[in-house]
Amino acid sequence: xxxxxxxxxxxxxxxxxxxxxxxxxxxxxxxxxxxxxxxxxxxxxxxxxxxxxxxxxxxxxxxxxxxxxxxxxxxxxxxxxxxxxxxxxxxxxxxxxxxxxxxxxxxxxxxxxxxxxxxxxxxxxxxxxxxxxxxxxxxxxxxxxxxxxxxxxxxxxxxxxxxxxxxxxxxxxxxxxxxxxxxxxxxxxxxxxxxxxxxxxxxxxxxxxxxxxxxxxxxxxxxxxxxxxxxxxxxxxxxxxxxxxxxxxxxxxxxxxxxxxxxxxxxxxxxxxxxxxxxxxxxxxxxxxxxxxxxxxxxxxxxxxxxxxx
Numbered sequence: 344x345x346x347x348x349x350x351x352x353x354x355x356x357x358x359x360x361x362x363x364x365x366x367x368x369x370x371x372x373x374x375x376x377x378x379x380x381x382x383x384x385x386x387x388x389x390x391x392x393x394x395x396x397x398x399x400x401x402x403x404x405x406x407x408x409x410x411x412x413x414x415x416x417x418x419x420x421x422x423x424x425x426x427x428x429x430x431x432x433x434x435x436x437x438x439x440x441x442x443x444x445x446x447x448x449x450x451x452x453x454x455x456x457x458x459x460x461x462x463x464x465x466x467x468x469x470x471x472x473x474x475x476x477x478x479x480x481x482x483x484x485x486x487x488x489x490x491x492x493x494x495x496x497x498x499x500x501x502x503x504x505x506x507x508x509x510x511x512x513x514x515x516x517x518x519x520x521x522x523x524x525x526x527x528x529x530x531x532x533x534x535x536x537x538x539x540x541x542x543x544x545x546x547x548x549x550x551x552x553x554x555x556x557x558x559x560x561x562x563x564x565x566x567x568x569x570x571x572x573x574x575x576x577x578x579x580x581x582x583x584x585x586x587x588x589x590x591x592x593x594x595x596x597x598x599x600x601x602x603x604x605x606x607x608x609x610x611x612x613x614x615x616x617x618x619x620x621x622x623x624x625x626x627x628x629x630x631x632x633x634x635x636x637x638x639x640x641x642x643x644x645x646x647x648x649x650x651x652x653x
Contacts, residue, residue: 349377349448349638349639349641349642350374350377350378350381350443351443351583351631351635351639351641351642351645352583352629352630352631352635352642352645352647353377353378353381355629355647356378356441356581356583356647357378357381357382357385359579359581359624359625359629359647359649360382360439360441360579360581361439361579362382362385362386362389362438362439363389363438364385364386364387364388364389365386365387365388365389366386366389366390366437366438366439367389367390367391367392367434367436367437367438368382368386368389368390368391368392368437368438368439368440368441369391369392369393369394369425369429369437369439369440369441370382370391370392370393370394370440370441371394371422371425371440371441371442371566371570372394372395372422372441372442372443372444372447373393373394373395373400373401373404373417374395374400374404374443374447374448374449375400375403375404375407375447375448375449376393376403376404376407376408378441378443379391379393379404379407379408379415380407380408380411382441383408383411383414383415384411386411386414389414389438390414390415390416391408391411391414391415391416392416392418392428392429392432392434392437393405393408393415393416393417393418394418394419394420394421394422394425394428395418395419395420396419396420396421396422396470396471396557397447397450397470397471397472398419398471398472398473399449399453399472400447400449400450401417401418401419403449404417405417416432418432421471421562422442422562422566422570423561423562423563423565423566423569424565424569425440425566425569425570425573426569426572426573429573435573436573436574436575436578437573437574437575437578438574438575438577438578438579439574439578439579439580439581440570440573440574440578440579440580440581441581441582442566442570442581442582442583443583444559444563444582444583444584444585444589445559445584445585445586445589446458446470446553448641450470455467456468456469457477457478457522458549458553459522459549460522460525460526460543460545460546460549461543462522463521463522463523464521464522465479465520465521465522466478466479466482466519466520466521466522466524466525467479468549468552468553468556468557469556469557470557471557474556474557476556477556478525478552478553478556479518479519479520481493481552481555481556482510482514482519482525482552483514483518483519486511487507487508487510487511488507490503490506490507490510490511491503491504491506491507493551493552493554493555494506494507494547494548494551494552496551497550497551497552497554497555497560497588498547498548498549498550498551498552498554499547499587499588500547500548500551502532502533502534502537505532505533506528506529506532506533506548508532509528509529509531509532510525510528513528522549525545525548525549526544526545529544529545529548530544530545550586554588559589560588560589560592563589563592563593564592564596567582567592567593567596568596571600571620571621571652572620574652575652576652576653577651577652578651578652579624579649579650579651579652580597580621580649580650580651580652581647581648581649582647582648582649583645583646583647584645584646584648585644585645585646586644590628590646590648593648594628594648597621597623597648597650598623600619600620600621600650601619601621601622601623601650602619603617603619604617605617619653620652620653621650621651621652621653622650622651622653623648623649623650624649624650624651625647625648625649625650628646628647628648629646629647629648629649630645630646630647631643631645
């Protein structure tokens with residue numbers, strides 16, 4: 344596959360990691376190695392652990408990172424299990440971690456993966472193709488209430504009830520096999536005003552189903568919980584999110600790690616046992632500037648948050 348993916352907020356991520364040449368770093372979502380290449384370039388005696396749950400990404404990134412040989416270790420795994428991954432590598436703590444959340448551009452662009460509502464393909468949406476649950480399973484076997492809940496919660500789709508009902512009604516006649524079929528079902532359930540909106544009518548539903556298939560929000564929550572203890576003092580946690588659900592999890596976790604004391608304001612000393620573990624570096628999320636948006640429109644919704652281990 345020809346490399347064409349543009350890493351989002353690249354300079355801001357590299358600056359945020361505050362890379363030490365001899366340090367140990369983790370790219371928990373290596374993708375096509377856009378961020379990893381720039382990290383590896385800056386290491387001299389250091390080490391970079393590159394993780395992805397998508398085996399294709401691990402293979403492609405490995406090719407791009409071949410020139411950096413001994414500096415880089417490739418791992419096929421889920422960043423939610425960052426503690427287990429580091430244990431298996433015999434690494435106690437690291438100097439920085441980068442996580443670029445959500446679906447990657449190559450996954451969207453590969454028609455066969457079934458992530459895109461713009462191209463016809465079998466319903467799949469698995470980031471890790473060794474997982475058993477697919478989008479086809481979700482739309483054909485989950486009950487109407489469960490479908491409505493994920494569309495509402497994960498897609499923030501205001502017409503979730505109508506779409507879930509349409510899916511269930513359609514599959515009574517035949518199973519839903521392709522992305523195009525699902526897109527047409529979603530469109531058929533929406534009122535005319537919703538079809539005229541700028542955003543594609545299937546975008547929110549596809550996002551919701553993808554998140555459900557890959558259990559993405561649980562993975563992000565687990566990653567945030569497991570990553571912080573594995574950072575050295577002064578180590579940086581750098582996270583890019585692409586929708587409000589992810590960003591809310593990241594923001595809350597960082598703020599809680601910085602100031603999670605639950606004692607009443609009038610208490611002279613803390614008695615709840617809170618111990619600060621992070622200092623938030625970005626009071627507001629960093630977003631792509633006009634130049635980057637012109638070169639890479641997919642960066643439009645990206646939000647970057649950075650925190651430092653204390």
